[in-house]
Amino acid sequence: MKKIKIFALTIMMVILVGTMAQAVTVNFWTAPNSQQESFWSDVVANWNQENPEKQINWKVIPAGNSSEEVILTALATGTGPDFTTNIFTGFAAQLINNDYLVPFNKFDGFEKLLENRSMENIVKEGWGYNDNYYVLPLYTNPIAYWWNEDALNKLGVEVPRTYQDVIEIAEQYNNPAENKYTLLTRYKPNWWDRWYDFGLSYYAAAQGKPYWNLEEVLFNDEYSLKYMEFIDTMVENNYSPLENYQDPVQKGIVLGSIEGPWNIKYTEKTYPEFNYVIAPPLVPDDYPENEEVYTFADTKGIVMLTKDEEKQQLVWEFINWYFSDIEHDVKWLEVTNMLPAREDVLEKEQFEFYLSDNPKLAEYAKLLPYSIPPALNSKTIELQTELNSVLWEPVIYDKKTPQEALNDAEKALNEIIDS
Amino acid sequence: MRTEKARKNIIGYIFSSPFLIFTLVMWLYPFIWGLIISFKKWNLISPSQPWVGLQNYIKVIKDPMLWIMIRNSVYFMLVFISLTTATSLLVALLIKQIPRFKGLFITGFLLAYVSSGVAYSMVFNLLFSGDGMINNFLANFNIKIGWFTNPKIAMASIGLIVCWKFTGYYALFFLSGLNNISESLYEAAKIDGANAWQRFIKITVPMLNPTFVMITVFATITSFNLFTEPFMITGGGPMDATRTMMLEIYNRVFSLLQAGYGSTLAIVSGIITFIFVWVLRQIIERDDIYE
Numbered sequence: 001m002k003k004i005k006i007f008a009l010t011i012m013m014v015i016l017v018g019t020m021a022q023a024v025t026v027n028f029w030t031a032p033n034s035q036q037e038s039f040w041s042d043v044v045a046n047w048n049q050e051n052p053e054k055q056i057n058w059k060v061i062p063a064g065n066s067s068e069e070v071i072l073t074a075l076a077t078g079t080g081p082d083f084t085t086n087i088f089t090g091f092a093a094q095l096i097n098n099d100y101l102v103p104f105n106k107f108d109g110f111e112k113l114l115e116n117r118s119m120e121n122i123v124k125e126g127w128g129y130n131d132n133y134y135v136l137p138l139y140t141n142p143i144a145y146w147w148n149e150d151a152l153n154k155l156g157v158e159v160p161r162t163y164q165d166v167i168e169i170a171e172q173y174n175n176p177a178e179n180k181y182t183l184l185t186r187y188k189p190n191w192w193d194r195w196y197d198f199g200l201s202y203y204a205a206a207q208g209k210p211y212w213n214l215e216e217v218l219f220n221d222e223y224s225l226k227y228m229e230f231i232d233t234m235v236e237n238n239y240s241p242l243e244n245y246q247d248p249v250q251k252g253i254v255l256g257s258i259e260g261p262w263n264i265k266y267t268e269k270t271y272p273e274f275n276y277v278i279a280p281p282l283v284p285d286d287y288p289e290n291e292e293v294y295t296f297a298d299t300k301g302i303v304m305l306t307k308d309e310e311k312q313q314l315v316w317e318f319i320n321w322y323f324s325d326i327e328h329d330v331k332w333l334e335v336t337n338m339l340p341a342r343e344d345v346l347e348k349e350q351f352e353f354y355l356s357d358n359p360k361l362a363e364y365a366k367l368l369p370y371s372i373p374p375a376l377n378s379k380t381i382e383l384q385t386e387l388n389s390v391l392w393e394p395v396i397y398d399k400k401t402p403q404e405a406l407n408d409a410e411k412a413l414n415e416i417i418d419s
Numbered sequence: 420m421r422t423e424k425a426r427k428n429i430i431g432y433i434f435s436s437p438f439l440i441f442t443l444v445m446w447l448y449p450f451i452w453g454l455i456i457s458f459k460k461w462n463l464i465s466p467s468q469p470w471v472g473l474q475n476y477i478k479v480i481k482d483p484m485l486w487i488m489i490r491n492s493v494y495f496m497l498v499f500i501s502l503t504t505a506t507s508l509l510v511a512l513l514i515k516q517i518p519r520f521k522g523l524f525i526t527g528f529l530l531a532y533v534s535s536g537v538a539y540s541m542v543f544n545l546l547f548s549g550d551g552m553i554n555n556f557l558a559n560f561n562i563k564i565g566w567f568t569n570p571k572i573a574m575a576s577i578g579l580i581v582c583w584k585f586t587g588y589y590a591l592f593f594l595s596g597l598n599n600i601s602e603s604l605y606e607a608a609k610i611d612g613a614n615a616w617q618r619f620i621k622i623t624v625p626m627l628n629p630t631f632v633m634i635t636v637f638a639t640i641t642s643f644n645l646f647t648e649p650f651m652i653t654g655g656g657p658m659d660a661t662r663t664m665m666l667e668i669y670n671r672v673f674s675l676l677q678a679g680y681g682s683t684l685a686i687v688s689g690i691i692t693f694i695f696v697w698v699l700r701q702i703i704e705r706d707d708i709y710e
Binding site: 065066068069072073075076094095098100176177179187188189190191241242243244245246248251253381382385388389393394397399 | 462463464465544545547548549550554561563565567568569570650653654655656657658659670673674675676
């Protein structure tokens with residue numbers, strides 16, 4: 001009897017080892033933040049349970065200054081993932097130029113997938129590169145202004161729309177001695193910060209026109225001049241603080257600041273008494289009142305890096321499985337409070353149900369049709385690093401006039417594009 | 420006889436081999452690889468790595484950023500060395516006076532040195548923020564300081580933080596130096612009528628010269644290798660006021676994918692550090708202390 005048991009156990013182990021040997025495993029990295037970590041952990045666990053022979057080995061992108069740097073280092077050392085999220089268009093272009101990405105349109109069912117997830121226009125209008133589609137967008141976060149509602153009511157003023165509106169409010173409200181400023185200006189030289197101030201404001205002023213393209217810089221015009229003159233005025237008059245603050249708008253240190261929807265839940269939890277209004281970006285004083293205002297969209301997607309065809313097939317199956325089920329996007333919205341990159345977010349009742357319970361996020365959702373991804377260029381990181389050194393800091397630290405800084409920035413950035 | 424010597428040599432090599440292997444793998448190989456890359460143009464992820472000769476070296480020397488970084492490092496060095504030498508010597512003198520629990524105090528001061536650079540940088544960032552504890556205290560005197568946002572003082576603020584980290588560590592060296600000074604020297608000086616200040620200046624300071632030299636060398640290397648604090652707190656800003664060699668090397672290689680340029684900068688940075696250490700040793704090192 002004992003011998004039979006040992007024999008049966010051995011057979012079972014052989015079968016188990018055989019099955020494990022057959023299983024294909026791919027490495028999947030996702031953005032390093034707690035909400036996304038919680039979301040992907042569940043999604044991948046479900047997939048792995050349903051597909052024991054097609055396993056996903058999931059982990060968050062290791063800690064670093066930016067996901068881009070970590071992914072590049074991993075690729076350089078041969079330790080990168082087979083597919084990953086958290087990729088913006090410029091970084092994707094950089095990876096494509098170095099032959100790291102696999103185009104999704106080479107797989108059967110690509111068109112059907114775009115249709116199923118209702119993202120055909122989004123992908124084809126904003127995510128193509130060299131007639132191929134290497135990135136499938138996961139989410140689109142329109143960026144907007146938050147204004148302290150109680151303070152505006154106390155002042156008896158409307159939510160500011162133009163630069164001049166803010167300056168007029170600042171003249172009444174600003175009092176640095178009491179830590180009361182009007183508008184937060186980001187001073188840190190992180191390259192991505194320029195998306196949320198310069199990029200956003202340029203889109204707003206120029207009605208969605210890109211600030212650069214693959215060939216040249218386009219921003220040295222009246223739109224950026226008016227915005228940089230506005231920033232110059234704000235800093236020069238101490239209407240914008242240059243000290244570092246933690247949650248300045250929530251604490252009432254500044255009246256307004258530029259924020260993303262990911263801060264809504266944090267603010268509700270940490271500052272439940274804080275009342276605020278979400279508004280589109282500020283525009284120049286001559287901007288028509290009835291025109292819609294464009295804004296910057298923080299939007300990231302998923303890319304495939306593996307060159308192994310068996311693994312590619314598994315990744316494609318997973319992506320199909322994920323995008324074909326609307327419940328994944330519903331759960332994504334609930335867990336992360338970030339809007340899925342779909343054209344039907346404002347129409348589908350599954351999303352409407354959640355948005356009606358979350359009016360602040362619904363305000364962001366209204367901006368979706370006017371939200372534009374970063375202007376495409378494979379040298380985005382280099383360009384925005386230089387933009388900070390040559391334009392942003394010299395103006396806020398009063399080393400150059402806005403026009404001088406714009407001229408210098410145009411020259412320096414064009415040199416980078418041409419190099 | 421020869422066999423015995425050979426046997427001893429082999430044993431010696433076996434015992435020192437872990438260190439030799441570690442040095443070869445972790446230092447020599449990356450150094451040679453870095454040296455090779457400095458003569459190439461490589462974007463870190465591309466298989467193409469064309470040779471460019473001395474082009475990277477010429478670019479580094481012509482780059483105005485190099486001189487800004489040297490200026491920043493010298494500024495930091497002046498703040499850091501003067502402040503840390505003073506505080507660590509003071510701590511060592513105080514600990515020497517304590518009759519009991521010396522180990523406890525030394526451990527307490529050393530905690531700063533072993534704590535995570537990322538963690539304490541975040542804590543100091545909050546302490547020095549516009550509504551942080553320091554500015555809230557200064558508000559009582561109608562003062563507000565942009566510790567990390569004013570280009571003129573941002574590097575000095577970072578110097579303060581690094582001083583906090585190294586005070587306990589350097590105090591250990593001073594304590595060891597103080598313990599090596601013979602009590603008979605102080606007793607003789609007392610008999611000759613020297614007061615406490617004179618004993619400190621004429622005996623303690625000269626006798627601590629080797630410790631001063633060692634700490635200056637360490638602090639100079641730390642100044643040119645500064646990375647974590649500016650990386651975490653200022654990102655090299657404002658207006659490049661806290662941009663250091665290490666930060667620029669990191670940015671060039673990992674953000675801008677200029678591995679060739681970054682490696683060249685690393686080699687140039689090593690040479691500059693060596694020159695500074697050599698010059699400082701020439702200035703402060705004395706051979707005649709015991710004469």
